[in-house]
Amino acid sequence: MSRTDPESRAVGALIRWYGREGHDLPWRRTRDRWAVLVSEVMLQSTQVSRVVPYYEAWMSRWPTAADLAAAPLGDVLAQWQGLGYPRRARNLHAAAAVIARDGWPPTDRLTDLPGVGAYTAAAVRCFADGEAVLPEDVNVRRVIARRFPGGWPGTPRGRGWDVGQALMDLGREVCSARAPRCDDGCPLRKGCPAADAGVVHEVTPRARRQGRYEGSLRQRRGTLLRALAEQGRAPVSADPEAAESLVDDGLAERRGRSLVPVASAAR
Ligand code: SF4
16 A cells, blocks of 8 residues: 555544544553453443443452452452443453453453453454554444445554544444445545445445344343342342343342342442
8 A cells, every 4th residue: 555545645634633633532642452342341331431330449449450460350240330231340350350360361362351252352353452453343334334345445654543542433423324424524435435426325234233222121120130230139029030141141140039139249
């Protein structure tokens, strides 16, 4: 890729746009792997604005993997309360134990850590290590599909972090699925094939469909976990299926006919 070809110029425009418009988020002020991993796990399925206070409280309580590994799982789950998908907290706790005991796995085996899939591994490599690896969430995939249908043209040396963050922000705020702002400040408008052809909405990779939340097992599990946090126990008979699912996932314990939180330092 030559620095003067149109695709390279587009990547340069994207980086400059991020320099002007990029958001200052707490996990963007660090290159610490643990902090990046915590933020990425929290950001899975949860909006940025909701994650910020949880992330800050979490990192001030458990600033390192060793700190989290030493904490009782009950405390970890209680701190997670309200973020949703508590299995993520359990996996983070398990990953912390591995890191505290064995250190980080080799870069190409980050997915060996509990709860770390290909996307999260790429995010750690990009946002902590600064590698030119693109973590491709649905926002990033949408920008690439629309603007670079032949594939990502390449990241300039040393700019992996900026490019990854820029694509995230652009996909979320400018090249969105429903209301793309092609002619309202998009730095990639010049030469954008989807916009030029007037087919932007048609070029929209599908997000993973979530089933209905109302009445779902996920909602009932959340209700039961909230009851446990507030009252300390709940009858299994209140929702046997949700209770069994929480016990199977190690997110609660059965005591006789009651469900109780997993052991916490507070008890
Ligand atoms: S011009 Fe439109 S479709 Fe192309 S990258 Fe920008 S917002 Fe997305």
